[in-house]
């Protein structure tokens with residue numbers, strides 16, 4: 001790894017990266033909106049930004065100085081892998097201005113060999129982040145040349161059990177194995193964020209809890225609806 005890349009990683013250790021993404025078709029799904037979110041979370045203390053899509057990465061790159069983790073979500077017929085699945089996607093993420101390229105590093109069949117994906121990132125002078133669901137996948141990603149591994153995919157494959165909160169069990173497995181990891185996925189509270197560091201995370205990536213107003217509103221609305229539906233409230237409206 002080149003010295004400059006090591007410096008970049010050092011700025012992230014012990015800090016929070018914020019993922020600024022919008023589902024396709026949602027009101028915030030536009031490069032200008034994503035860039036405004038990125039600027040806002042940097043004001044709030046994010047030390048890096050995770051961004052999906054070449055146009056969004058390019059828009060954010062112009063607006064923030066902090067490291068940008070870029071990815072392309074591409075659903076394909078030939079694979080379940082959808083986070084930066086191909087070598088062309090790697091090139092597009094780098095071209096758009098990302099410092100770190102996030103790549104699905106699960107063990108599922110993929111269009112290109114993992115080691116070729118990570119090598120393509122390194123050849124372009126960028127860092128790579130392997131998004132995994134299990135410890136074995138993390139080990140394999142690091143052996144294949146990933147600079148970082150993240151718990152991103154835990155709970156999102158058919159062999160990693162669905163979870164409501166962060167993948168604390170997987171983080172403990174990484175720590176016991178002495179492997180460095182990034183904590184990402186379903187971190188919803190500052191207390192959960194701290195717990196990730198207690199378990200040994202190098203840094204954390206928080207998304208929906210900060211940047212998905214629809215999901216945040218739904219949490220409040222569900223609690224409010226449950227409160228308002230209490231039987232005693234119906235009996236005594238005053």
Ligand SMILES: CC(=O)N[C@H](C=O)[C@@H](O)[C@H](O)[C@H](O)COP(=O)(O)O
Pocket residue numbers: 019021050071152153156184185186187205206207208209
């Ligand atoms: C599984 C998958 O596709 N994760 C994506 C990866 O970029 C994003 O949709 C997540 O928002 C991101 O990982 C942060 O997680 P959370 O929003 O739960 O804090």
